[in-house]
Amino acid sequence: MEHHYYNPEDLKKFGSIAEWEGNLAKKFFDWYGDVFKEGDLTAREKSLIALAVAHTVQCPYCIDAYTQDSLEKGATEKAMMEAIHVAAAIRGGASLVHGVMMMNKAKKLSM
Amino acid sequence: MIKSLHARHHQLADQQRQREILENGIFREGRLPKFERKIAEAGHPALMPGELEIVQVNVGYMCNQVCKHCHVDAGPDRQEIMSRETMELCLNALAKNKIRTLDITGGAPEMNPHFRWFVEEAHRIGVSEIIVRSNLTIIVANPRYHDLPVFFKKHGVRVCSSLPFYNAGKTDRQRGEGVFADSIRALNMLNDVGYGRPGSGLVLDLVYNPVGAFLPGDQKQLERDFKLELKSHFGIDFNNLFTITNIPISRFLDFLLESGNYDDYMEKLVNAFNPAAVPGVMCRNTISIDWLGNLYDCDFNQMLGLGIDARVKGHVRDFDYVELKSRKIAVSQHCFACTAGAGSSCQGATA
Numbered sequence: 361m362e363h364h365y366y367n368p369e370d371l372k373k374f375g376s377i378a379e380w381e382g383n384l385a386k387k388f389f390d391w392y393g394d395v396f397k398e399g400d401l402t403a404r405e406k407s408l409i410a411l412a413v414a415h416t417v418q419c420p421y422c423i424d425a426y427t428q429d430s431l432e433k434g435a436t437e438k439a440m441m442e443a444i445h446v447a448a449a450i451r452g453g454a455s456l457v458h459g460v461m462m463m464n465k466a467k468k469l470s471m
Numbered sequence: 472m473i474k475s476l477h478a479r480h481h482q483l484a485d486q487q488r489q490r491e492i493l494e495n496g497i498f499r500e501g502r503l504p505k506f507e508r509k510i511a512e513a514g515h516p517a518l519m520p521g522e523l524e525i526v527q528v529n530v531g532y533m534c535n536q537v538c539k540h541c542h543v544d545a546g547p548d549r550q551e552i553m554s555r556e557t558m559e560l561c562l563n564a565l566a567k568n569k570i571r572t573l574d575i576t577g578g579a580p581e582m583n584p585h586f587r588w589f590v591e592e593a594h595r596i597g598v599s600e601i602i603v604r605s606n607l608t609i610i611v612a613n614p615r616y617h618d619l620p621v622f623f624k625k626h627g628v629r630v631c632s633s634l635p636f637y638n639a640g641k642t643d644r645q646r647g648e649g650v651f652a653d654s655i656r657a658l659n660m661l662n663d664v665g666y667g668r669p670g671s672g673l674v675l676d677l678v679y680n681p682v683g684a685f686l687p688g689d690q691k692q693l694e695r696d697f698k699l700e701l702k703s704h705f706g707i708d709f710n711n712l713f714t715i716t717n718i719p720i721s722r723f724l725d726f727l728l729e730s731g732n733y734d735d736y737m738e739k740l741v742n743a744f745n746p747a748a749v750p751g752v753m754c755r756n757t758i759s760i761d762w763l764g765n766l767y768d769c770d771f772n773q774m775l776g777l778g779i780d781a782r783v784k785g786h787v788r789d790f791d792y793v794e795l796k797s798r799k800i801a802v803s804q805h806c807f808a809c810t811a812g813a814g815s816s817c818q819g820a821t822a
Contacts, residue, residue: 372742403692432681432688434696436638 371421404433411440412447472647473537475546476722483725484544486776492724493775493804497734503741506806513746518754518800523792525757527574527770527817528553528561530586532762534578535612538633538646540680540723542774545578553762555585557787560764562589564790566596574757574817576604576770581616594626602629604678604817607657608650620664629674630666631713631817632658637700641682658707667709676711678819684732686743686812687714690820713819716740716808718771740807748814751821754800760787768800770817777801 378385396406407430414422430440476484483489497503510518531552534545565573573593580586580603593601603623610619623630632654636642639651658675662668667675677697681687694712701707717723719736727733754768764787767773779785780798814821 398692403689404696428685431683431685434636434688434693436640 366420368424371424374421404430404435407433408435408439408443412443415444416447416451472547473539475537475548476544476725478546478548481725483721486774489720489724489775490777490803492728493719497737498804503738503804506802506804506810509741509744509807510749510802510810513744513749515749518749518752518802520796520798520800521750521755523568523570523756523758523795525572525574525753526561526565526570526760527576527757528558528589528760529576529762529770529773530558530578530580530583530589532578533582534606535582535609536579536606536647536650538722539726540645540682540717542718542721542723542771543578544721544774549578551762552583553585553764555588557762557764558585558589558592560787560790561760562592562596564787565593565598568790568792570598572600572602573598574602574604579606579609581605581609581619587622590622590626590628600629601626602631605630605632605657606646607632607634607654608646610657610660611653617660620661620666623661624664624666624673629676630661631676631678633678633680634658634697635680635682637697637704645682655705655707658701658709659705662706662708667707669708674711675709676713677709678713678715680715680717684717684727684730684736684739686739687716687815687820690714690813711819713817714813714815715817715819716811716815718805718808720771720805721774737804737807740811743811744807745810745812745814745822748810748812748822751814751816752806752809753816753818753821754809757817758795764788766790766795768798771805772801775803775805777803 375385375389378389396403396410401409407426410422411426411430414426427440498505529543532543532545532549533547533552534541534543534549535547537546564570575586575589577583583589590601590603605619610616633646634642634654635645642651642654643649658667661675664673665671666673679687679693679697687693690712693714697712698709701709719727719733719740724733727736754772757769759767759770759773761767761773765773766779766785766787767777768779772778779801783794783798784791809815809821
């Protein structure tokens, strides 16, 4: 094993996952390519969503790739940070909304 | 305002040093293939010219701005200015060879004292298309330039202007404090005389280049964004947006080296090599002329001192269309910027 779990060079080798299962990899990459094409959402909006999700799943490869991609698509730095706040708000909100569950349980147990 | 590399006696002011950097490092080590090999693999053993359509004349390196990415290393401290005699030779070459387009660039070409005479003469002798690459801010820099929009209109000039982004933050970071606001004022003035307005026939194009070490996005999508933003915030109209990839020479090369982005950027360009972009590279339909009248395959080669094929006569006084068509285009690793992704040229994406 390497000294680090993550290596920036590995991002460039993403396509090599096809070596051990070409059929499924092809389906994935074709689908992936279609996902990011412009539709009702613009390519820039999709890139910003990807950037936000990248921070949610905390994938360094994705953060690297979609920081660059967002810049290339013409996103402002402010828009990129706003996208991350959306991700963070949902993460934070997801914890907090479960507070209601905690309260329900606590109230049931308590006199 | 920062000074040019030239004024700072920076190592990259030396053209040979730049060429060495592009020929060595990751390319010498074999980690990345050289451009010549890459185009050979794509079926072009040598890069040969097609029909010559454009003569791009660089009338001098003096400029009122000092942009961080400038491939010319232009600035107020640059003294290289094309003489009227050399301009006459350019006009002779244009007329004799019936060249369709004269593309005037710099520096800020308007700062050349013979600029207006040059445009007037080109118009008078019937050059079909005259493009002026204006940095916009020159129009508002001094009252003596305020009438440039009217002058351009009078001579049917097609105006092509750099605007790297539709907000001040990114634009000013690349082009200098206050440049965005001045550019907007200048665009308003151009619009006021009809430039970019629908149905006016006066063409105003904008040039987008990334503010950093990344590739430009899709030209059509960026054009749509620019049109929407500039119209809604400033009432500005323009015709086309041309995306240009930053070429790793001069000040942009300095930025890449200083910021530790050079290897990654070159790798990105090489990995994005698009064989379909090769036939449309601008060196195939353009000749570049420097302030002294020397010929080059493009403005970037001019800045690198990468001379035209030694087998052809290399000065505008000897401009020989037939001979020039037989030349082999000089290339180095900076050429990868013109073949990356959707391709890049002074007329935008090529593939």
